[in-house]
Amino acid sequence: MLVHQTMTGHLLVGKWNIIDGKAIAIEPKSIASDPYNRFVHVIFYLSDGDMLALSDARKFAKIILGKKKDLESLPELKELGPEPLDKNFKFSDFKKTISSKTGKIKQVLMDQKVISGIGNIYSDDILWLARINPFMPANKISDGKLKGLFKATLTILKKAIKLRGSSISDFRDTAGKKGGYGKAMLVYRREGEKCLRNDGGIIVRKKIGGRSAHFCPVCQKL
Ligand SMILES: [Zn+2]
Known part of the structure; x- marks a missing residue:
């Protein structure tokens, strides 16, 4: 799975209730209290009971599911330069x-x-x-x-x-x-x-x- 957060997308870990198709954060408080966390478009239910959500105000973020080699050939990854914090990057x-x-x-x-x-x-x-x-x-x-x-x-x-x-x-x-x-x-x-x-x-x-x-x-x- 490839998650591209783009400009305003960010991943959140917490718990939500789905009410009338809208995700309402229950915990932690830091998610529920900040309006920038309210633009939830996707929620994954994790095996430990937590949830992983993608909040994105501008809706440019994307999630792509596919085979590893297909994802690696996408321009988002293929054209990306080296990671400067990689220990092999000298x-x-x-x-x-x-x-x-x-x-x-x-x-x-x-x-x-x-x-x-x-x-x-x-x-x-x-x-x-x-x-x-x-x-x-x-x-x-x-x-x-x-x-x-x-x-x-x-x-x-x-x-x-x-x-x-x-x-x-x-x-x-x-x-x-x-x-x-x-x-x-x-x-x-x-x-x-x-x-x-x-x-x-x-x-x-x-x-x-x-x-x-x-x-x-x-x-x-x-
Ligand atoms: Zn100076």
């Missing part, structure tokens, strides 16, 4: 992947075909931590900076997972709770604020493609 793989690209590093990091799992918030924070300007062409980054970028990627992703995501919008964890990374963001949505390095820099926001890049012009010089 700096040499990262370097090979990144340094062959001529695009701006922020866009390269966010390209799911290059590396999977890095979105807008985390790419900004990763680049700040590695002191790299988001507009820097990927193939122009020095080896030393690339090593820092690799390290920063792992650091930020691990921290985000530990804090259970960002939840600046709809995302909730399986208990229906908000993640804590939104309060730990380093540059994302800090436009106009002082750089956390206290280097005199003020965080700016600039457009790259359709997205916004937040960075410090002092410690992330081009």
Whole structure:
């Protein structure tokens, strides 16, 4: 079974009553009390009595059931780049992947075909931590900076997972709770604020493609 949560989908574990075709959460309270958990479209009944539900406000999420090889050949999985937290994913793989690209590093990091799992918030924070300007062409980054970028990627992703995501919008964890990374963001949505390095820099926001890049012009010089 392949679950693609897309933008607003999230999986919840709890108990629901089905009343007139509508799922009403009974427990835990964290699911029942948050309106973002109310868009339940599918419920699986688990053997231990719990239920697994997919809540999705925008209805873009999908669940596909099929043979393993058929699922693996779907573009959602087939075209996905390597998982950066895989223990077999080494700096040499990262370097090979990144340094062959001529695009701006922020866009390269966010390209799911290059590396999977890095979105807008985390790419900004990763680049700040590695002191790299988001507009820097990927193939122009020095080896030393690339090593820092690799390290920063792992650091930020691990921290985000530990804090259970960002939840600046709809995302909730399986208990229906908000993640804590939104309060730990380093540059994302800090436009106009002082750089956390206290280097005199003020965080700016600039457009790259359709997205916004937040960075410090002092410690992330081009
Ligand atoms: Zn700075």
